[in-house]
Amino acid sequence: MFLYNLLMINICSKEDTLKKLEILSDAAKYDIACTSSGVDRKGKEGKLGNNVASGICHTFSSDGRCISLLKILMTNHCIFDCKYCINRKSNDIRRACFTPREICELTVEFYKRNYIEGLFLSSGIINSPNFTMERICETLSLLRNEYMFNGYVHVKAIPGSSDELLLQAGSLADRMSVNIEFPTESSLKKYAPNKSFNLISNPMKKIKDSIAMNRLSIGESPKLPRSNINKYIPGSIFNDVAQIEGDNILKSSLITKQANVRPFVPSGQSTQMIIGAGDDSDYTILMTAQNLYKDFDLKRVFYSAYIPVNEDSSLPSPGTAVPLLREHRLYQADWLIRFYGFNARELLSKEEPDFNTYIDPKCNWAVKHLEYFPVEVQTADISRLLRVPGIGPKAAKRIVSSRRHSLLDFNSLAKMGVVLKRAHYxxxxxxxxxxxxxxxxxxxxxRLIMLGGNKNFQQSYQSKRQLSLFDDFGLK
Structure with a gap:
């Protein structure tokens, strides 16, 4: 405890809470996912509530609601020296550190003002992984048990921390994540010399096994629930995953249904890969993501376009365009794997390892496999309908249901949600x-390129970034 107090003095002596918030919400903004964008909404007469974009990101609940989260670091002090990270120990930047109670008070006060519905908490590493994870667990315990906060909490697990601390955090958080950062061991070693695949995969496996054990203990399937559409797709990777580990847990344990067991990480675990910092191809990235889904039953893999912030000969120089369009294509491909039954090897290959940025991956696959088309909507099964550009899972189910009772035409397809400007080919x-x-x-x-010609993600970066309460709204 003395060492912790000493660190607090050295890192952030006499920094008030607002100053810490400025530093640590700003430090968290480089950890960007597709759901990380700020929202500012002023209060209006006759309406209840308002919103500000102070290091706020978003996630989505199982019923589709968008949830605003306060996204901060516990500290931007770090003993690691990852080349891509703004918070690496060799950078000369302002450092700060929140106490667990300060994080709790900020979260509750922001929640009361209707700015947020939950917390996204990460941290640099102070002293050691275990020391940092202890502070995170203390924060979660205070938040849940003393402040009685029942909102959504996403916490980053610290690689290298003990299993006991991971279990404690998982019993208090809704989602946990361990960022893999790069798709290959060689890239990880090059850009993050203090990390390794084993250091990252071990907590991933522990979280996965703990989720499975907890679900079995309450009488549910050990695997996390997926989209209902997957059961109709024979080729889905989520149908091909063997249940051996879950079966072994069931056979080796005398598990009875318990009604009052607190869910362990009920929203599952996720991870993130950085796009554009290294020279890994889209094929390598997507194959790694697919294997992570299968091996660790991940809920999401996030792709974060690298923002050049550090001077390093192995990284893109500051001022280099952020590869947002590449990030966008990877998200589209990830969606095809999770909900459309595609395999990464169908979308890319070693011979063609990168996506055509001018058209989306599904269209790109379709034009290269015209032998499967055209598809007849009156007879095609749902897995074939999902291969048609412009037809999503909801539209595919509506087609299968409606054609039992009547002949379909293109007008009726449009009403079902089919995007005919792509699908009609x-x-x-x-x-x-x-x-x-x-x-x-x-x-x-x-023709498909012409359809998307008015979309330029690369030039619209300024409007897509995560906003800052301090820089964008002049609050000092």
Whole structure:
């Protein structure tokens, strides 16, 4: 405890809470996912509540609601020297550290003002992984048991911390994540010399096994629930995963149903990979993501486009364009793997390892496999319908349900949510296409590129970034 107090004095002596918030919410903004964008909404007469974008990111609940989270670091002090990280120990930056109670008070006060519905807590590493994880667990314990906060909490697990601390954090958090950062051991060693795949995969496996054990203890399947559409797709990786580990847990344990067991990480675990810092191809990244889903039953893999902030010969120089469009394509491909039954090897290969940034991955796959098209909507099964660009899981289920009672036409498909401007190249209704279309790869590719020609993610970075309460709204 004396060492902790000494560190607090050295790192952030006489820093008031607002100053710490400025430093540590700003330090967290580089950890960007597709759900990380600020929202500012002033109060209006006759309406209840308002919103500010102070290091706020978003997640989505199982019913589709968007939840605003206070996203901060416990500290930006770190004993590691990862080349890509703004908070690495060799950088000369302002450092600060919250106490567990300060984080709790900030979270509760922001919640009372309707700014947030939950907390996203990460941290640099003070002294050691175990020391830092102890402070995180103390924060969660205070928040849940003393402040009685029942909102959503996402916490980053610290690689290298003990199993006991991981279990304690998991019993208090809704979601945990251990960031893998790079898709290969060689890249991780190059850019994060203090980390290794074993250091990251061990807590991932512990969290996965603990989730499975907890679900079995309350009489549920050891695997996390997935989209209902997956059960209709024979090729889905989530149907192919063997249940051996869950079966072994069940056979080796005398487990009875317990009604009052607190869920362990009920929203599952996630991870993140940095895009554009190294030279790994999209194929390597996507194959690693697919293996992570299968091996660790992850809920999400996040892809974070690298923002060049450090001077290093092995990294893109500051001022280099942020690869947001590449990040966007990887998210689209990830969605195809999770909800459409695609395999990473179908979307990319060693011969063609990177996505065509001009069209989305599903369209790119379709134009390269025209032998499967056109698909007849009156007879195709749901797995084939999901391969058609412009048809999503909801629309596919509506088609299968509606065609039992009547013949479908293109107008009815549009009402079901089919995006005909893409789908009409690959569909027939009762044997007829919407327009006379040449099934030629080059012709269809050019037409699809024209459809997306007005979208320029690269130039719109300033409007897509996570906002700052201090820089963007002038609060000092």
């Amino acid at each position: 690959f569909l027939t209704c009762n044997g007829k296409m919407m327009y006379k279309t040449l099934l030629d790869e080059k012709y269809i590719t050019n």
